[in-house]
Amino acid sequence: EIVMTQSPATLSVSPGERATLSCRASQSVSSNLAWYQQKPGQAPRLLIYGASTRATGIPARFSGSGSGTEFTLTISSLQSEDFAVYYCQQYNNWPITFGQGTRLEIK
Amino acid sequence: QITLKESGPTLVKPTQTLTLTCTFSGFSLSTSGVGVGWIRQPPGKALEWLALIYWNDDKRYSPSLKSRLTITKDTSKNQVVLTMTNMDPVDTATYYCARVLMVYAILWFDPWGQGTLVTVSS
Numbered sequence: 169e170i171v172m173t174q175s176p177a178t179l180s181v182s183p184g185e186r187a188t189l190s191c192r193a194s195q196s197v198s199s200n201l202a203w204y205q206q207k208p209g210q211a212p213r214l215l216i217y218g219a220s221t222r223a224t225g226i227p228a229r230f231s232g233s234g235s236g237t238e239f240t241l242t243i244s245s246l247q248s249e250d251f252a253v254y255y256c257q258q259y260n261n262w263p264i265t266f267g268q269g270t271r272l273e274i275k
Numbered sequence: 276q277i278t279l280k281e282s283g284p285t286l287v288k289p290t291q292t293l294t295l296t297c298t299f300s301g302f303s304l305s306t307s308g309v310g311v312g313w314i315r316q317p318p319g320k321a322l323e324w325l326a327l328i329y330w331n332d333d334k335r336y337s338p339s340l341k342s343r344l345t346i347t348k349d350t351s352k353n354q355v356v357l358t359m360t361n362m363d364p365v366d367t368a369t370y371y372c373a374r375v376l377m378v379y380a381i382l383w384f385d386p387w388g389q390g391t392l393v394t395v396s397s
Contacts, residue, residue: 169338202383204322211371212322214385223385255322259382263337264312264324 170194172256174267180275183246189270191239191256200260203232203241206269207252215254216241246272277301279311279372279388286394287362293393297355297372304330304350310375311355312384313346315368323368327375328355364395 171194181187191201199219204212214223216232219239229244243250251274256267283295297311304311312327326336326346336344345358355372369392373384 200381204384211387211390212384213387214383217383217385218381223383257322257324257384262335263339264327264382266314266322266324268321 169263170197170258170261170265172258172265172267174254174256174270176270177268178271178273180273181246182275183248185246185275187243187246187250187272189241189243189254189272191234191241191267193237193239193258193260195261196236197258197260199235200258201232201234201239202257202259203230204255204257205250205252206255212255243272248274277374277386279374279386281370281372281388281391283370283391283393285392286396288397289363289395291362293357293359293362293366295357295359295370295372295391295393297357297388299353299355299372299374299388302374304328304348304353304355306330308377310377311348312373312375313355313357314371314373314384314387315366316371316390317365317368320368325359325370326357329375329377362395366393367395368393 173192201219203216206212220232253269279299310329313325328346343360369390371390373387
């Protein structure tokens with residue numbers, strides 16, 4: 169099973185600043201990586217798939233990069249609605265696995 | 276508009292079997308590359324993938340839960356059913372279903388249902 173490790177567990181950033189979230193795979197997942205955003209009491213929402221392709225309706229301030237074992241989700245200028253928990257998910261090998269999440273909080 | 280909604284019991288007793296139904300609209304489970312997956316989330320914890328079923332009836336299960344899970348589809352009713360046997364309090368979680376899209380070997384879940392909280396307690 170591929171283990172996905174996200175860092176940091178919690179990230180404190182001020183509105184308007186840039187946030188960088190990391191996801192590391194225990195072995196290569198090529199570009200078969202997705203990012204999701206989850207707000208309290210809500211279901212996850214797809215942000216990025218294929219490591220760098222924004223899902224429909226996702227603002228351009230969200231970007232994904234990386235391949236192999238190292239991935240990054242960048243939010244260029246944080247808006248109030250961006251404070252949430254973010255998960256990465258790999259599909260390169262079964263089983264599908266998720267990271268443990270990064271909580272993005274207001275500084 | 277694509278929607279999915281989970282339904283089933285909110286409370287089950289230990290050792291019982293859980294049956295959850297995902298009813299969806301806005302897409303067809305007979306379209307190539309489309310599937311439906313189940314993911315759960317214990318309170319305050321991370322997401323855990325459970326199972327998925329593809330348009331061609333190919334099924335995949337989490338190895339750690341495979342012996343307890345069965346996923347089926349009824350294309351005519353736009354429903355996917357997940358059964359989990361021998362429920363335990365550690366299975367208490369919000370259970371989500373989500374549409375699966377697979378394009379050029381890349382797979383993702385979008386969109387997700389609202390989720391249903393299942394509590395396992397005697």
